[in-house]
Amino acid sequence: MNVIAIAMSAGALALAPSIIPPTPVPSAGRDEAATAISPGEIVAAAPASEWVAIAPEDMLVMTLAPAADGAVREVVIQLMPAPYGAGWVENIRTLARARWYDGIAVTRVQDNYVVQWGDPNAEDEAGAKPLPDGLRTMKEADYVVPFGQTRPRQRVVIMSDPYSDMAFYEAGWPLATKDGSAWPVHCYGMVGVGRGMSPDTGSGAELYTVIGHAPRHLDRNIAVVGRVIEGIEHLSSLPRGTGPLGFYEDPAQNVPIASIRIASDLPESERPRFEYLSTEGPTFDRYVEARTSRRDPFFITPARGIDVCNAPVPVRRVSER
Amino acid sequence: MNVIAIAMSAGALALAPSIIPPTPVPSAGRDEAATAISPGEIVAAAPASEWVAIAPEDMLVMTLAPAADGAVREVVIQLMPAPYGAGWVENIRTLARARWYDGIAVTRVQDNYVVQWGDPNAEDEAGAKPLPDGLRTMKEADYVVPFGQTRPRQRVVIMSDPYSDMAFYEAGWPLATKDGSAWPVHCYGMVGVGRGMSPDTGSGAELYTVIGHAPRHLDRNIAVVGRVIEGIEHLSSLPRGTGPLGFYEDPAQNVPIASIRIASDLPESERPRFEYLSTEGPTFDRYVEARTSRRDPFFITPARGIDVCNAPVPVRRVSER
Numbered sequence: 019m020n021v022i023a024i025a026m027s028a029g030a031l032a033l034a035p036s037i038i039p040p041t042p043v044p045s046a047g048r049d050e051a052a053t054a055i056s057p058g059e060i061v062a063a064a065p066a067s068e069w070v071a072i073a074p075e076d077m078l079v080m081t082l083a084p085a086a087d088g089a090v091r092e093v094v095i096q097l098m099p100a101p102y103g104a105g106w107v108e109n110i111r112t113l114a115r116a117r118w119y120d121g122i123a124v125t126r127v128q129d130n131y132v133v134q135w136g137d138p139n140a141e142d143e144a145g146a147k148p149l150p151d152g153l154r155t156m157k158e159a160d161y162v163v164p165f166g167q168t169r170p171r172q173r174v175v176i177m178s179d180p181y182s183d184m185a186f187y188e189a190g191w192p193l194a195t196k197d198g199s200a201w202p203v204h205c206y207g208m209v210g211v212g213r214g215m216s217p218d219t220g221s222g223a224e225l226y227t228v229i230g231h232a233p234r235h236l237d238r239n240i241a242v243v244g245r246v247i248e249g250i251e252h253l254s255s256l257p258r259g260t261g262p263l264g265f266y267e268d269p270a271q272n273v274p275i276a277s278i279r280i281a282s283d284l285p286e287s288e289r290p291r292f293e294y295l296s297t298e299g300p301t302f303d304r305y306v307e308a309r310t311s312r313r314d315p316f317f318i319t320p321a322r323g324i325d326v327c328n329a330p331v332p333v334r335r336v337s338e339r
Numbered sequence: 340m341n342v343i344a345i346a347m348s349a350g351a352l353a354l355a356p357s358i359i360p361p362t363p364v365p366s367a368g369r370d371e372a373a374t375a376i377s378p379g380e381i382v383a384a385a386p387a388s389e390w391v392a393i394a395p396e397d398m399l400v401m402t403l404a405p406a407a408d409g410a411v412r413e414v415v416i417q418l419m420p421a422p423y424g425a426g427w428v429e430n431i432r433t434l435a436r437a438r439w440y441d442g443i444a445v446t447r448v449q450d451n452y453v454v455q456w457g458d459p460n461a462e463d464e465a466g467a468k469p470l471p472d473g474l475r476t477m478k479e480a481d482y483v484v485p486f487g488q489t490r491p492r493q494r495v496v497i498m499s500d501p502y503s504d505m506a507f508y509e510a511g512w513p514l515a516t517k518d519g520s521a522w523p524v525h526c527y528g529m530v531g532v533g534r535g536m537s538p539d540t541g542s543g544a545e546l547y548t549v550i551g552h553a554p555r556h557l558d559r560n561i562a563v564v565g566r567v568i569e570g571i572e573h574l575s576s577l578p579r580g581t582g583p584l585g586f587y588e589d590p591a592q593n594v595p596i597a598s599i600r601i602a603s604d605l606p607e608s609e610r611p612r613f614e615y616l617s618t619e620g621p622t623f624d625r626y627v628e629a630r631t632s633r634r635d636p637f638f639i640t641p642a643r644g645i646d647v648c649n650a651p652v653p654v655r656r657v658s659e660r
Contacts, residue, residue: 129572130527158639178501180644206451206552217639231527231552231648235633238640251450251579258572312556318479318538319559323501325646327552 056314057305061332064301069293069334070190072096074282078114078244079290082124082252083274093249094281094290095209095227096333099189101163102202103243105156106211109222110243111280116150118223119278124256128264130230133253134212136223138272149223158217161238162199174297174306176326181234185326187297187306192326194237202242205232205327209244229254232327247292247333291336305332377635378626382653385622390614390655391511393417395603399435399565400611403445403573404595414570415602415611416530416548417654420510422484423523424564426477427532430543431564432601437471439544440599445577449585451551454574455533457544459593470544479538482559483520495618495627497647502555506647508618508627513647515558523563526553526648528571532562550575553648568613568654612657626653 076099082091097107113119126134139145179185182194185203192203204210209227213220220241227246246253261267281289295302309329311320397420403412418428434440447455460466500506503515506524513524525531530548534541541562548567567574582588602610616623630650632641 127576129575161639176501178499180497180499180501180646181642182644215636232646234644234646234649235630235638235642237642239633239638254450255448255576255578257576309556312560315536317556317560318482321502321556321558323503323555325501325553325555328555 054308054313056312057308059314060301060305060308061295064295064299068296068299068301070296071336072247072292072294072333074284074289075111075280077247077281077290077292078110078278079281079284080119080249080278081276083276091249091252093252094247094292095244096247096292096294097244098191098202098242101167102191102193103211103241105154105160106220106222106241106243109153110225112150112152113222114278114280115283117277118147118150119275121274121276122147123272123274124253125259125272126226126263126265127229127253127256127259129258131228131233131264132226133229133256134224134226135275136212136225138269140224149221153221155218156220156241161217161241162201165195165198165200167200174303176306176324176329178323179326181237187302187326187331190294190297190331192329192331194326199238201238203232203326204228204234204236204240204242205245205330206230207246207250207330208242209246210236211241211243213240227253232325234327247294248290248335293334293336295332297331302331305329375629375634377633378629380635381622381626381629382616385616385620389617389620389622391617392657393568393613393615393654395605395610396432396601398568398602398611398613399431399599400602400605401440401570401599402597404597412570412573414573415568415613416565417568417613417615418565419512419523419563422488423512423514424532424562426475426481427541427543427562427564430474431546433471433473434543435599435601436604438598439468439471440596442595442597443468444593444595445574446580446593447547447584447586448550448574448577448580450579452549452554452585453547454550454577455545455547456596457533457546459590461545470542474542476539477541477562482538482562483522486516486519486521488521495624497627497645497650499644500647502558508623508647508652511615511618511652513650513652515647520559522559524553524647525549525555525557525561525563526566526651527551528567528651529563530565530567531557532564534561548574553646555648568615569611569656614655614657616653618652623652626650 076097078095078097080093080095085091097110122136123138124133124135125138137147139147173186173188176185179194182196185192185194187193192205193200194203202208206228209225211220211222212224212226227250256273258264259266266272306324306329310324311322313320397418399416399418401414401416406412418431443457444459445454445456446459458468460468494507494509497506500515503517506513506515508514513526514521515524527549530546532541532543533545533547548571577594579585580587587593627645627650631645632643634641
């Protein structure tokens with residue numbers, strides 16, 4: 019048993035879209051008694067009280083240059099709350115408010131790894147874009163925080179994590195802990211801060227998101243500062259770079275970024291609204307349990323195991339105002 | 340310590356491309372004593388004797404319709420050796436030899452999940468492509484094989500796997516075991532057989548590959564029959580489908596597949612040649628150990644842990660004949 023839940027309660031059930039395996043074809047003689055509702059159905063049944071609004075100052079709206087067919091390509095990123103990634107997140111707000119990101123580009127797309135964006139001329143001293151004042155320099159110790167610094171009322175815990183003593187969720191984020199430290203984990207869609215060989219070289223001017231299997235070896239080695247909550251397909255489906263590390267070889271392949279704005283700096287009518295499912299409520303607990311042992315109709319053999327990146331925290335866009 | 344190696348020996352070291360984190364920038368004062376060569380460098384130093392040729396009858400060459408710019412898009416898939424996926428692999432050879440796959444299409448691209456291809460008209464009884472004779476019907480029990488049925492001389496074992504008692508590598512493939520059974524695991528790039536709700540519905544006519552975080556909950560629930568060893572970017576960078584489950588809503592979005600051939604059926608001059616790094620040799624053991632605790636210069640804190648999908652078996656194209 020990999021999941022220990024510290025809170026438990028019931029909830030009404032309803033039908034909803036879910037993450038389902040290939041080829042949904044009518045059933046032919048499966049054991050009905052063995053089946054149950056899917057994780058997506060559990061989430062859809064969560065009461066409104068378990069959905070937590072994401073503050074506009076915690077969201078970035080990244081607008082890529084329009085696609086070849088003119089389509090708008092917008093990516094929404096949720097920034098991590100303090101204490102996780104705090105110094106870097108502040109730098110990112112500083113850079114966004116200085117409009118420093120406007121006109122930079124996606125320069126690297128490495129299959130099963132990362133999409134990265136920054137100043138295409140960063141390594142050319144003469145041509146590099148000057149950084150704004152007020153950026154903090156972070157250090158090695160900032161990649162982790164003391165475990166237990168924040169205390170959610172309840173926690174879903176995943177005991178079997180090859181990369182830590184325990185993975186857990188707190189305030190809507192996947193985290194791991196070992197040796198008294200806690201840190202955010204590199205799951206698909208998480209956003210991190212590119213850096214050079216020295217731990218203090220990542221300012222937040224160069225960011226990446228994970229587009230493949232969780233590169234958990236990066237945990238505690240690079241700052242995780244957020245996650246893509248909408249539009250990751252605009253990044254994950256970009257052509258792969260053919261240069262070393264997946265960098266685009268020809269600058270003409272770079273994908274220009276028109277702007278990156280903090281949602282709270284946008285006119286209110288343009289602000290996206292998102293909510294995440296509380297990781298401290300009973301529904302999240304049931305969701306992780308259901309993902310741990312899938313019993314919805316397609317499944318024959320429930321895994322009875324889960325890894326933290328295979329139980330992503332549900333996030334939804336709120337369309338009505 | 341997550342890796343137990345049953346064989347160990349030394350090997351010469353050389354420099355080679357590797358899987359390295361973002362932003363390779365000159366070092367600034369890292370502890371040189373703490374650093375070591377990268378997993379990629381270890382692999383590059385493997386003697387020729389540790390590379391195993393992939394038999395031409397175990398490779399599929401899938402040719403997509405040319406890209407908009409006319410570029411050739413070829414994907415090479417390695418099929419699993421018996422006993423894993425055996426019945427399905429035989430069906431796939433039958434379908435390929437009947438040229439049944441020619442003219443089917445990629446119909447589904449779901450972000451962080453799978454790319455799937457098959458007959459676009461499969462669910463239209465009148466329009467569906469008739470299947471060739473001689474296909475075997477597989478059953479639930481075929482999703483696993485008895486553990487220990489094959490006996491490699493040495494094994495690299497990963498003890499910490501949330502989805503099994505133990506993950507291991509055998510004859511070049513990542514596997515897991517529990518309750519006396521063993522099965523291939525759903526890592527990035529693995530190829531599986533789409534099926535309906537009933538376990539016996541997957542013939543091999545509909546296939547998928549993983550393009551996101553390992554969906555290990557599918558292990559033992561769908562047949563894994565191979566892996567993409569070249570050209571996955573032609574699939575993983577396709578536009579995501581906007582219909583339910585990532586299916587393309589408009590048939591015009593489907594990506595036609597010109598042909599799928601067994602490499603041994605191609606003229607010898609057109610056959611691709613590939614090798615995998617023996618998982619029973621000393622280099623693979625050192626490679627997994629190095630990926631478990633990265634000590635190459637970029638890293639501050641070695642993970643001291645690994646998951647089986649984060650240590651993919653190295654495969655290389657052999658260009659000279």
